[in-house]
Amino acid sequence: MSLADYRAEHFRWELDDGVGQITLNRPDRKNPLTFESYAELRDLFRRLGEAPEVRCVVVSGAGGNFCSGGDVHEIIGPLVESDMPALLRFTRMTGDLVKAMRACPQPIVAAVDGVCVGAGAIIALASDLRYGTADAKVAFLFVRVGLAGCDMGACALLPRVIGQGRASELLYSGRAMSGEEAERWGFFNRLCSPEALVGEALGQARRLADGPTFAHAMTKRMLHQEWDMGIDAAIEAEAQAQAICMQTQDFRRAYEAFVRKEKPKFEGN
Template sequence: MAELSMNDHKRPFKDYQARHFKWSCSEDGRVATITLNRPEKKNPLTFDSYAELRDLFNNLKYASDVRTVVIRGEGGNFCSGGDVFEIIEPLTKMSMPELLEFTRMTGDLVKTMRRAPQPVIAAIDGFCAGAGAMVALAADFRLGTPETKTAYLFTRVGLAGADMGACGLLPRMIGQGRATELLMTGRVMSADEGRDWGFFSALHPSADLFAEADKLARNLADGPWFAHTMTKTMLNQEWAMGIEEMVESEAQAQAICMMTGDFRRAFEAFAAKQKPKFEGN
């Protein structure tokens, strides 16, 4: 009888066939790239791309190969939000139950991005607006360019700034006052503001953006991957905790990481004055 492993339920995603965007992976499958590829409209989302992205991020917890994900856009822009004629116009004709189903679906994309064990890096060039700005906000890292323009445009179409978790996520990222202004006015946040306020991890020349995102993704993928997933889990869970629960949760998380081979290998490499090789277990 073959010995069973908890990894047996996992599968490679390197050859995943995307239908509504581009999907590619590095040779070893560790770094995956999602490219929104409707450049003629600044890469807007549709009902189908929302659903596929939601399902993909939900299923990535079963990936045996992918350790980091980069999401970016084609043609010098990131994402202009929901397609005006393929989403906005149909929404004006829907019933309340249908509208709620849609808004829950868009929110589920944010939730699955946050729940995915892989660090997610948004490489944001050009225009990043509406739902596109929420996809960027749901990522774990955001890299921009000096030309990047980010806007939460919901009020421009008569909607609340409370969309896909914006009123919870954005204040935690840039502060309550700044988030209030952006969400109520719908004005553009400049790249410099985004960097100074902590929205962007870094700004790079447009020509270097994707290479820098890939470099960061590779560094994370080759690092202590299990520990990275634990860090992401703690960052999500501790929002709703008091200090007692925070410290105890981190004590448990760190003890778990100390039981991994990566921890032992890192010590042995340090003692031998060598670079550690992490295997994610």
């Protein structure tokens, strides 16, 4: 089934002109996650690898908040009573969501307003670009519920985005970053007004969707793979990746459009 026909059960999903929009949609509770929504998000991001009709994805929350993390009553309560095998199944499932987000070829743009904490902060962190508001409050608050800051890849991802010292402070303290601080530290790519936030994120997504999506997917793959490469290995990997991109029709289209003094129209092949 094409994702154009997909009907999400635990959040909203829309696809318009190549841009998929995920809206976490429990605004009365600030959009917390449940066991079921974790799994459905993981499965959707996995499907995106075989969905050429989706060229970019925007993730946002309904009602002025992004996501309040795992639902206290529907997730935290049951986990307190779970045995070790069940706990490990859960933590691996949540990590699989992040793996699926990083592995899907489409760029992901997070539009973050209001509360963005716990697993919600991880979903924003695992996105490729993050647009926020001055009113956003971003917190990796695992320590405040007696857990380590190393959740869903936080200790790998966050230092790479904002630096080791700043990440250490946030993960040890569990305190919230304001929107302005998050932009200053590089967590947010841009601050927007709350009323313009989703529109700005969708506009960026449409610009990415209009671009050479095969090449965008290669950029995303190399950004991910080169984390554990030395510089010589990274340069060689990029040489191979770029040579592959030079075989695409989009590369030829760009050259021919330049010759005609026109703007290229990319098709993703």
